[in-house]
Amino acid sequence: MKTGLFIATLLVVCSVASLMGQRGAGAGPPNPAIGNAQAIAEGDALYHKTCTACHGANGGGGEIGPAMVLGDRVDLGRSDSQTFNVIKNGMPGTVMKPQGLPDSDIWKLVAYIHALRGTAIDNPLPGDVALGEAVFWGKGQCGTCHMLAGKGGLMAPDLSNIAGTRKSSTIVDALTKEKHKVYGSGGAHLRNLPTMDDYLPVHVTLGDGKIVDGVLLNEDGYSLQMIDTDQQIRSFDRSKLRKVVVEPKSLMPTDYDKRLTPAEFKDLMAFLTRQGTIPPPAPAGRGGGAQQEQ
Amino acid sequence: MSTKNVAVLCVALLVLCAGSSAQVRTPDQMLLNPDPKDWVTYGGTYTSQRFSTLKQVTTANASRLQSKWVYHVDNIEEGEVTPIVVNGVMYISGFNRLDAIDARTGNVLWRYQRPPVSTTRQRGTAFYDNKVYVVTSDSHLVALDVRNGGVRWDVKSEGGHPITGGAPLVADGKVIVSGNRGPVGGGFMQAYDAQTGKHLWNWSAVPKPNEPAYKTWGGGTPAGAPIWISGSYDPVLGLLYYGTGQPNPQWTGQGREGDNLYSESIVAIDVKTGVLKWHFQNTPHDVHDWDSMEVSILVDANFRGQPRKLLLHANRNGFYYVLDRTNGQYLLGTPFIDKLDWATGLSPEGRPILAPGHEPSVKGTITCPSTAGATNWPPPAYSPDTGYFYVVTHEGCGVNTITSSTDPDSPTGYFESASDPWQAYVRAIDALTGKRIWEYKAVRSDHYGPGLMATAGGILFAPEQFGQVSVLDAKTGKSLWHFNTGDVITAAPVSYSVEGQQFFAIMSGTNVIAFGLSDAN
Numbered sequence: 094m095k096t097g098l099f100i101a102t103l104l105v106v107c108s109v110a111s112l113m114g115q116r117g118a119g120a121g122p123p124n125p126a127i128g129n130a131q132a133i134a135e136g137d138a139l140y141h142k143t144c145t146a147c148h149g150a151n152g153g154g155g156e157i158g159p160a161m162v163l164g165d166r167v168d169l170g171r172s173d174s175q176t177f178n179v180i181k182n183g184m185p186g187t188v189m190k191p192q193g194l195p196d197s198d199i200w201k202l203v204a205y206i207h208a209l210r211g212t213a214i215d216n217p218l219p220g221d222v223a224l225g226e227a228v229f230w231g232k233g234q235c236g237t238c239h240m241l242a243g244k245g246g247l248m249a250p251d252l253s254n255i256a257g258t259r260k261s262s263t264i265v266d267a268l269t270k271e272k273h274k275v276y277g278s279g280g281a282h283l284r285n286l287p288t289m290d291d292y293l294p295v296h297v298t299l300g301d302g303k304i305v306d307g308v309l310l311n312e313d314g315y316s317l318q319m320i321d322t323d324q325q326i327r328s329f330d331r332s333k334l335r336k337v338v339v340e341p342k343s344l345m346p347t348d349y350d351k352r353l354t355p356a357e358f359k360d361l362m363a364f365l366t367r368q369g370t371i372p373p374p375a376p377a378g379r380g381g382g383a384q385q386e387q
Numbered sequence: 388m389s390t391k392n393v394a395v396l397c398v399a400l401l402v403l404c405a406g407s408s409a410q411v412r413t414p415d416q417m418l419l420n421p422d423p424k425d426w427v428t429y430g431g432t433y434t435s436q437r438f439s440t441l442k443q444v445t446t447a448n449a450s451r452l453q454s455k456w457v458y459h460v461d462n463i464e465e466g467e468v469t470p471i472v473v474n475g476v477m478y479i480s481g482f483n484r485l486d487a488i489d490a491r492t493g494n495v496l497w498r499y500q501r502p503p504v505s506t507t508r509q510r511g512t513a514f515y516d517n518k519v520y521v522v523t524s525d526s527h528l529v530a531l532d533v534r535n536g537g538v539r540w541d542v543k544s545e546g547g548h549p550i551t552g553g554a555p556l557v558a559d560g561k562v563i564v565s566g567n568r569g570p571v572g573g574g575f576m577q578a579y580d581a582q583t584g585k586h587l588w589n590w591s592a593v594p595k596p597n598e599p600a601y602k603t604w605g606g607g608t609p610a611g612a613p614i615w616i617s618g619s620y621d622p623v624l625g626l627l628y629y630g631t632g633q634p635n636p637q638w639t640g641q642g643r644e645g646d647n648l649y650s651e652s653i654v655a656i657d658v659k660t661g662v663l664k665w666h667f668q669n670t671p672h673d674v675h676d677w678d679s680m681e682v683s684i685l686v687d688a689n690f691r692g693q694p695r696k697l698l699l700h701a702n703r704n705g706f707y708y709v710l711d712r713t714n715g716q717y718l719l720g721t722p723f724i725d726k727l728d729w730a731t732g733l734s735p736e737g738r739p740i741l742a743p744g745h746e747p748s749v750k751g752t753i754t755c756p757s758t759a760g761a762t763n764w765p766p767p768a769y770s771p772d773t774g775y776f777y778v779v780t781h782e783g784c785g786v787n788t789i790t791s792s793t794d795p796d797s798p799t800g801y802f803e804s805a806s807d808p809w810q811a812y813v814r815a816i817d818a819l820t821g822k823r824i825w826e827y828k829a830v831r832s833d834h835y836g837p838g839l840m841a842t843a844g845g846i847l848f849a850p851e852q853f854g855q856v857s858v859l860d861a862k863t864g865k866s867l868w869h870f871n872t873g874d875v876i877t878a879a880p881v882s883y884s885v886e887g888q889q890f891f892a893i894m895s896g897t898n899v900i901a902f903g904l905s906d907a908n
Binding site: 274276284312313 | 464507800866
């Protein structure tokens, strides 16, 4: 082996090992429960028995406890070992008390929560990635609206990191189910003002009668933001508009399992579930911890 | 001195005395007859009308409102506090903490923090005789000196039961707090001497085996009915009006057949003794976690030609109620939302007439309104000038699921219904008929949102969940001014005055933001 290649290989091995260590537990080797299907299934059952009442189904958040995961990856700033500690010891100053479970059960819970937090990049779907890419830009016409690494359209979400932010099942549902929106627990509180993720077609009639078509980015009682068909971001004062029509459904087709052959669909999924990067591990501390000032 | 001169002197002295007594209110008078410049208690006054008599800001000049200052409350999540303001000082509370700030500038004066830092939501404080009151996450009630935040007394709650996040209320010289003794304990109210912290009485929202209400639990152990929002008070009748929460188990009625008193009720409690005077149950045998925590507003008015002491209440279950607050008599009830399918109406006694098929199920059952409610705890407002009751409402339905149809303690959840997504509106309702007058759509807001406030300037101060604050014409709902606070709002607004300037303040996210006219002074 050439030295350069050897060093490069070593660097990759080191960084993957260090990443695995960090993602596993923060300190020391990851617990064997992490990623273990049986432990995850048992953790699922334990979760529903112990945690759902406060934290909501599937960690989505409840009236009492915060969300641990919101359908897709949300960095809550907690490593597996921190999650373990919270379940074991409770959170001072909150109603989260020590749960009094054996450590082995707590690790099963942590494994389940870890699995909930994972996204497509952690478990990409099988298929021919190169053929999938061809479908993306060709028959699937995905690139007409979506962008990948700076190439494609602006009328729909950028997909460059779709696998790092969405689960494989969410991606499949978005392409095959008309009603694929996942509602979180009704008791969960918003932690911030979310972006509008519906990408609904909008038609705005200006004061002079000119009509602007595009996709709705945001709105309130007084203003409206959109990206028009010329791919320009526009902001309007509602009081100066004659008419606003928002269509109830996005332009995204939800019958890709019928538009494409089963093989094409499989390859497209293999391609999409590899678009992105594994995010860095969460640093210690509340809210991700303070970055050290240089 | 002639007789005439003596008479003149006497009159002068009387005027002086009257004048000075108006200047220096006793601690009780400050609450019974508050100075219009202050916001002395959670609901503004004991009636909880959230109506400010200040009228510097009117429908004519509201367009000249601007932000005056922002105060960031550190170490919290989204705040739900209604601040109180007395003599130019604003008190912003949380579990274990209280920040006193200059209400004119937003500059901090002192801060009390009892370890540990808590991010659990808490909704306000109370003021009495230069003391403000803090509840703690380890079940203490603490009285602080308003001048410097020094602890004047600190008592553990009677029985050590957890005090919930509702604002304490001072009535009849007593601090009233409420809580929940845990999943199998039940809701309670407690009273402490406001001067000394001495425990005076308890009221339990769930009955003991020897009480008649125990029979309404079908042989099951009475549990639930937590109390976590501050109530209203009628000092003439000597009655406190509080709401109680859901019965437990929360989502399944098995094992607790019956009405489950006093869950889901408006209760009238004697302030002297803590004894229940009357109750009105909005949702008997609830399986949707609707609670009756929504604040009841007290109004004296001619109702169907008869002067009456009324209690107005828009419930999470979708019905608006008018009761006689002297005895709890049901006078009127009508839906204040379009989508209500769990009941076909109310009986002449105000009891819901159930529609079949709305029990939560393993498959998921759609019910309107959702468990998030037709409205929720963020408080409504009432204007004596318009006679309208203002409330944030949520149209839409929910899906209630349980994980087992046989286990009464089976974990459950509720979700927004995909077929009837949620949308918030501010609605004005004629208080005496329940008729809807106008509505204002809170664009994008889809969950229970902020509380409201009306003023003698003819305006309704209406925040939205999605961060917008608007001033609406209280008569028509027309928007007169707005400001984007940039964060989620769940709290309720207040109005107060310092040195001749009227302010509005609202908590948005982790900030309190104050507004006033650009050219008031």
